[in-house]
Amino acid sequence: MQFQVIFLGTAGSMPTKSRGLPCIAIRRKGELLLFDCGEGAQRQIIKAGIGFPSKFKIFITHLHGDHVLGLPGLLQTLSLLDRSAPLEIYGPKGLRDFIDSIKETVRFLLTFDVMVKEIGEGIVIEDKEYIVRSSWTDHSIPCLAYSLEEKPKPGKFYPEKAISLGIPRGPLWKKLQLGFTIKLPDGRVIEPSQVLGPPKPGVKIVYSGDTRPCGAVINLALNADLLIHEATFDDSLAERALRDGHSTSSQAAEVALKANAKFLALFHVSARYEGRLNMILNQAKKIFPNAIVAEDFQLIDFYPKFNVSRIGNEDLN
Ligand SMILES: [Zn+2]
Numbered sequence: 311m312q313f314q315v316i317f318l319g320t321a322g323s324m325p326t327k328s329r330g331l332p333c334i335a336i337r338r339k340g341e342l343l344l345f346d347c348g349e350g351a352q353r354q355i356i357k358a359g360i361g362f363p364s365k366f367k368i369f370i371t372h373l374h375g376d377h378v379l380g381l382p383g384l385l386q387t388l389s390l391l392d393r394s395a396p397l398e399i400y401g402p403k404g405l406r407d408f409i410d411s412i413k414e415t416v417r418f419l420l421t422f423d424v425m426v427k428e429i430g431e432g433i434v435i436e437d438k439e440y441i442v443r444s445s446w447t448d449h450s451i452p453c454l455a456y457s458l459e460e461k462p463k464p465g466k467f468y469p470e471k472a473i474s475l476g477i478p479r480g481p482l483w484k485k486l487q488l489g490f491t492i493k494l495p496d497g498r499v500i501e502p503s504q505v506l507g508p509p510k511p512g513v514k515i516v517y518s519g520d521t522r523p524c525g526a527v528i529n530l531a532l533n534a535d536l537l538i539h540e541a542t543f544d545d546s547l548a549e550r551a552l553r554d555g556h557s558t559s560s561q562a563a564e565v566a567l568k569a570n571a572k573f574l575a576l577f578h579v580s581a582r583y584e585g586r587l588n589m590i591l592n593q594a595k596k597i598f599p600n601a602i603v604a605e606d607f608q609l610i611d612f613y614p615k616f617n618v619s620r621i622g623n624e625d626l627n
C-alpha cells in the first residue's frame with residue numbers, strides 16, 4: 311500500500327536557493343494528487359522522480375502567483391509528453407479564467423482535456439476509497455484548505471471464525487476480507503463483521519493553503535494524521551501576519567493543538583528565515599512538539615507506518 315506525502319515546494323511568496331514555491335504531492339496507489347502548483351513545480355516533480363501518471367488531479371488553494379504560476383509550464387510539459395488522459399484541476403472562482411488565458415495566449419497545443427472545476431467549500435471528490443473536502447480559510451483573497459481522508463478499511467480477518475461458520479476457503483473468504491456481504495450455497499447470509507475485527511481508520515491529511523489561524527482549518531483538521539500548515543512569519547511578526555493574511559509559527563502550532571492533529575508540518579516559510587529555520591521550529595514546538603519545518607523533497611510515508619525521510623535521489627538541490 312502506497313501513501314506518501316512529498317514536499318515539492320515549501321517556500322512562501324518567493325523561492326530561495328533550497329526551497330521551491332508551494333506544491334505538495336500525495337501519491338496513493340499510483341494516483342498523483344498535487345496541492346498547489348507554484349512556479350517550478352514540474353521540475354520538482356521530475357527531480358523527485360514521481361513522474362506524471364495518467365491518474366493525476368490538481369487542487370489549487372487560491373490565485374496568488376506563488377501557488378499557481380507552475381500550471382502553464384506543467385500543462386505544456388504534459389502535452390509534450392503526449393498526455394491523453396483528461397486532467398482535473400480544482401480551485402476557487404477565477405481559476406477557469408486563468409487557465410483559459412494561458413490556453414489563449416501561450417501557443418501550445420494541448421493533447422488532453424483540462425477539466426477546470428471551480429469550487430467552494432464542501433465535498434470536492436468522493437472516490438471509492440477516499441474523500442477530498444475543502445473549507446474557506448481566512449486570507450487576503452478567497453483561499454481554500456483541503457483535506458484528504460481515506461475511508462475506513464475492513465478490519466483484521468479471522469480465518470477460524472470463517473471456518474466455524476462453515477464458509478469454504480477461497481473466493482468467498484476474499485470477498486469478506488474486502489468488506490462485502492456474501493451468501494453461502496445453503497442460503498445463509500454472512501456479514502463481514504462476523505469474521506472481521508473492527509474497521510481500521512484511514513489516513514487523514516489536511517493542507518491549509520495561506521491563512522490566518524482560523525476555526526475552519528481547525529474543524530477540517532480534526533484528528534488529522536498530518537496537518538500541513540503555513541507559517542509565513544515567526545512570532546515577532548504577528549502583526550504583519552495578521553495584516554497580510556498569514557500565520558506565525560505559534561499560531562500554526564495552536565491550530566494543530568486545537569485540531570488534535572497527530573503531526574504538524576510547517577511550510578510557506580518566508581525567505582527571510584533561510585538559515586534560521588530553527589527559530590520557527592522552536593516557537594512551534596513549545597506549543598505542539600510533534601512538528602517539523604518541512605523541506606523540499608522531504609517525504610512522509612503512512613504505510614506500513616508513519617515515517618519521515620527524504621527522497622534519496624542525488625543531485626536534488
Ligand atoms: Zn502564498
Ligand SMILES: [Zn+2]
Pocket residue numbers: 372374449520
Ligand atoms: Zn496567498
